Amino acid sequence: MQVNEKKPLIVAFCCNWCSYAGADLAGNNRLAYPADVKIIRVPCSCRVNPMFILRAFQRGADGVIICGCHPGDCHYTSGNYFTRRRMAMLFSMLDYLGIEKERTRVEWVSAAEGAKFAATMNDFAEKVAALGENKRLEDLRCKR
């Protein structure tokens, strides 16, 4: 890997039914977004444990985004409502600890919103890049 300019690393957790399909649609339509975005497929956004998010930051991620079906459209009827509460609380806590709130995001992306997926990722990657490296939740032992 080139080390001249370290690119931000973004982990995106996408629910299988809406957002992952939305990401696929972005692909079908050849809508580009930075390669720094790496997607992890989960059955539902409610599968995302805060532990996973912290783990990603620990291992060197600079931003973590969670994508799920729009509220009310969850494949499992209520999963994303729990996601919404959990992540609202977690992000608020991270902000409270002084960790940049732009590094975390929840976005609702439906299977039809390929364009929104790409736009969201572009926007998020830009914001995270502007923040620079993740220093406040880094683990020096896991430096890339």
Place this chain on the structure above:
Amino acid sequence: MSHGNNNLKEELLRISGVNPKKCMRCGKCSATCPAYDEMEYHPHQFVVMVEEGNIEPLLNSDSLYKCLTCFACVERCPRGVEPAKLVEAVRLVATRRQGANHLKPDDVPGKLDEDLPQQAIVSAFRKYTK
């Protein structure tokens, strides 16, 4: 269709705490209004006109002072729009605009009434003008 005075509208909404967008145009407020026949603009029109920013006619209308503030419209409105509070807010704006000038010389002839003592008019004029 917002063609009117938006600042004034904002102010009215802030004073009254009313959200006219909730109105579904059923007219139950006007159906229930005891002062309906006296009014040029009726409770539902207050809601619609404020929403459209078409507020000047309301400010200049006597309807403001015909509203009894009985709150029947507030009680009956199925959407909780509270038209009376909006009327009250318009009234307040009208009052504020006048400053201390509550009575203009032009108003006097209209208020003249055979039964009313001249003295009352004069003292009212002193009291309510700058």
Place this chain on the structure above:
Amino acid sequence: MQKITREVLIEKAASLLNEGVVSAVYGWKKGEFVYDVTPALFTTTEELEKEFVWGDFCGANFSKYLVASTRKIEGKILVFLKPCDTYSFNQLLTEHRFDREKVYAVGIPCEGMADVSKVKAAAGEGIIAIESTEEGLAVTTLYNDAPVVVPYAEALAERCINCKSKKHVAYDELIGEEGDVLESGRFDQVAELEAMTPDERFAFWQNELSKCIRCNACRDVCPACTCEKCVFNNPVSGAETKAPMGTFEEKMFHIIRAFHVAGRCTDCGECSRVCPQDIPLHLLNRKFIKDINTHYGEYQAGAEVGSRAPLVNYTTEDVEPCDVFERGDKNA
């Protein structure tokens, strides 16, 4: 100074033991020093007479101990519960952590407990005796001849200054008078932190959390932390860590712990009481409580048995995660 006396509690415990209503009693006993009163299980009246302690350092909340002891001990256990302890008691019942039938709960009033750090700050180190007097705590140390009197107001623990309730929400029997739920300023400090810039907040927490020695005392004392196996001890959880290897792990430990108890934490303040490094851990929990109250409606964990914790609940109109920062944070 506590209003009820040690004798009243011993008499109650002894009579229940002698009548055979209970077979063991949770109470406090003297530790190595007068101020480090420790929880103890008494099974005879002799032990009670000899070792039972009650006073301004009896902060320990026994609720959590019931999880393990109700499994081991035959018969009922008598437990003395201060008002704040009763919330933990209820929360554990909500989570089916012990059998209510195996417990005889006696509610006792509490005038607030002393914080030994504050006492030491006022009277000096080397404390050998503390007497509760009308004026305050009369503290005798190795280095002074006459006792130094520390007024109660100055010795009171933070959690007691901001006491949320003097009302018992669970008991079989109440000793003394029942109090009320109080209006407290317990979120003021959280609000102060929220009002800081992110950099200031980060500096504050970096400073506080870097003191953490990962002794796990906060977890071990926490009445919400009664897991059969804690994630921090579980190698497959991805969270297992044993030592404070870097700033990340301190943060992770406290974030995850606060998140795990979010919505279940009754704000009993035991975590901050036992922290040997005096980290204001309650400020993490109170942040969650404050956020929950703001966004999902007032909720007091443990106020009633069977209530649904906010994080296992939802409404379709809940606030979006991006909007939770909008809360008077001038830097938002």
Place this chain on the structure above:
Amino acid sequence: MQRIGVFVCWCGSNIAGTVDVQAVSEALKLEPGVVFSTNYQYMCSQAGQQIIKDAIKEHKLTGIVVCSCSPRMHEATFRKTAAAAGLNPYMVEIANIREQCSWVHKDVPTGTEKAIILGKAAVAKVNLNAPLTPGESPVTKRALVIGGGIAGIQTALDIADAGFPVDIVEKKPTIGGKMAQLDKTFPTLDCAACILTPKMVDVAQNEKIRIFSYSEVEEVKGFVGNFDVKIKKKARYVNEDVCTGCGACTEKCPQKKVPNEFNLGMDNRRAIYIPFAQAVPKVATIDPNYCTMLKTGKCGVCSKVCTAGAIDYKQQDQIIEEKYGAIVVATGFNPISMDKFEEYAYSQSKDVITSLEFERLTNAAGPTAGKLLRPSDLEHPHTIVFVQCVGSRCENCAEKGKEYCSKICCMYTAKHAMLVRDKYPDTEVYVFYIDVRTPGKNFDEFYRRAVEEYGVHYIKGMVGKVTPEGNKLKVQASDLIMNKQVHIDADLVVLAAAIEPDKSARPLATMLTASMDTNDFFTEAHPKLRPVESPTAGVFLSGACQGPKDIPETVSQAGAAASKVIGLLAKDKLTGNPCIASPNEQMCNGCSSCERVCPYGAITYVDKEFRMPDRTTLMRRVAQVNPAVCQGCGACTVACPSGAMDLRGFASAQIIAEVDAICK
């Protein structure tokens, strides 16, 4: 250690154009566990699949990673391929290097680098995969329909028609529901009884259908395919099998002052009664609240006149236990109470009535034998005012009305107005409306007919006040088009009351662990794609219990629910999704957090005995997941404080491994 094979697909130039596939397969060869790595033009082709099958056999692979298109496209394909080669299909993972890599990134170095990382993540995951086998459960081939209105009747008939036995539980003494109370039906104006009662007879005569009338569901246990249901058959003090429905008892009973609920209390019935002539089952029922014999032990008239000897004052409630494979909820609706709408004077004047009461007033079998007469003085009304949206679309009055549109009122009001004008042309009819909502086949034409052919006065505006004065009702309303306040002296005011789900629905939903919205309507599994299924597997929804509906819609939903039930009952065994939650009992606290977030009610608790290190045993509450019910969302895994709950196929360790691989 796994023996993993990696298969990188070119997808022609779709992937190979932006990803150096050779470099990817080379790089992944070095990953832990990987023993074989190759690339090929089209992995999904016959030849490509053959490469995978051969490699599985040759290299004794225990897991495979296919770097290709989206798993949403070909995961199933490659799982089948693996299974064909004797590998557990759940040992397959896909790295999506087409939609989420080659198609969205432009240059080869970037695409290749990302493809390698995605491949590494998939390898890391497969390293922790375990073979999964879907669970199987048998299906009890019998359905339960709760509610015997038109929704329940139609569902039961359709299921029975497919050859499966069905039981209908109806809490009233007869099936028929609200439709039996109606007079005519829109938009065709055929009489409700004429089309409903034959169906009721069909139900009674169908040997596949059993009717438990005057009965309620007491308890529901079990899960899809295997429900255990307790039904309480309330004592009707009449032996159903013996009663011939001759009605002699209902004529001789001395207790004549019982409000007749079938006519909404507008006339009286006896303490022993048959709700209406075409009731099914046509069996008498004694009302224990009014029967002198049951209350004081003195009377016994009905017993004396009953030639069949069917009266049994000693009859007790009876509990019936039965197994079902599927449950259909068809609990229907009721008009809301009008008592709180003081402005309409409903409780002050007998001549202010609800639309359902109006149905009875115009019904030939109703209290006035079909003549439209005012309830107060039995005079013919000459001016009738209909008020729409009473309690519907009512946002601020939660304690009074409902926020939603009740949907059926516009049409039945048009029907009532039209019928009045048709039978009594001397009557003036006014309808006050906010909007007239008539989507539906022939619906708007119907409404226009009321206006154009029958001369009904439709006035845009709401009624503000109804004041009884003498024998008139002073109606004050607004006419928004004319911008005036109108005053009408009416003889009769008819309120189109909002409808709400039956009160029995909420406790039933709890029993079924089926979710409800804030209005107590049952929630459907998906608002668009699964409208007749509840999120709880095996529980289906029919009719107005799911939302306001008219008869045509109810009947079509009833049929749809029936077809879903038939689809379920036609199976001998249910195969589950193996990617489900499973608790580690040693670590489970039994705290109920997981149960509270489970949308399917798949989690229950049992007291389980644990052997302790000191050789004692301990009974502890632990969670259990029903594999037939769990859908694998994973909500529980995060709710669980101890981490005891994990999701197969998406285990925490697997996701963490992916995170680590991506962030490395």
